[in-house]
């Protein structure tokens with residue numbers, strides 16, 4: 657008897673402490689019941705105190721990883737994470753066009769929640785012109801949405817305006833993740849704008865914890881996994897928000913400062 661799992665690809669950096677990046681993506685894929693693969697774009701030396709060094713992968717090596725995977729596997733969906741610089745973005749954009757990799761969930765990893773910059777500033781325009789137009793779902797956090805659109809976001813209406821601007825750049829569906837740095841807030845609210853023009857918000861209780869590294873990765877990896885199963889975009893996003901909330905609520909005690917969200921949480925999909 658054989659087990660057939662949908663095959664899903666993360667195109668991302670390695671975070672050596674396992675809290676974020678492709679390690680978080682692979683754990684999420686496993687939790688979601690899909691078979692995960694990875695194209696390594698960069699590696700960072702980081703722990704729960706922050707990121708201390710980073711190294712992009714050579715273009716030829718990135719190209720080779722795409723070609724060997726595309727030759728052999730039937731990839732049903734993919735997601736991107738840390739892409740470092742303009743040349744890496746161009747390389748990923750070209751490979752996504754060249755091969756049939758299914759829907760693309762683009763997590764525009766620019767800045768971590770602790771302020772580490774993971775994308776060079778001179779690469780923002782390349783991200784906008786080459787990769788955002790190919791995104792099936794774009795998932796900027798609050799700061800990334802401001803940087804990419806240039807508008808201030810103070811309300812749900814502002815988040816919708818930002819999502820509309822990102823849609824005009826070519827992203828089909830956009831999820832603008834809400835702010836969660838106010839210890840008195842009761843909920844965290846994300847705004848979703850779908851391809852057909854409908855929009856909705858997703859709110860979950862704010863969890864006051866220091867263990868939320870990698871939440872953006874968990875969310876985007878879970879959306880990609882759900883899309884690979886044939887789940888519609890709106891439901892894939894709803895499911896991912898629930899999964900991330902469970903991963904934040906059931907804390908994993910790893911690291912001395914800002915620990916990881918719990919990628920290993922039991923969750924019934």
Ligand SMILES: Nc1ncnc2c1ncn2[C@@H]1O[C@H](COP(=O)(O)OP(=O)(O)O)[C@@H](O)[C@H]1O
Pocket residue numbers: 768769796797798833834836844845846860861862863864865868870871872873875897900901904
């Ligand atoms: N403390 C928190 N309590 C509840 N939800 C949170 C918290 N922190 C993040 N989230 C949720 O986790 C998901 C990922 O968002 P975010 O952490 O902003 O992304 P990123 O990792 O890209 O910065 C979003 O759905 C957001 O609402």
Ligand SMILES: Cc1ncc(COP(=O)(O)OP(=O)(O)O)c(N)n1
Pocket residue numbers: 668669670671676677678699700702737738763765767768769770774868869870871872873874
């Ligand atoms: C290699 C690598 N990739 C991505 C991140 C950041 O992950 P993300 O989930 O977008 O952000 P945080 O929740 O960790 O702020 C990383 N740290 N390393």
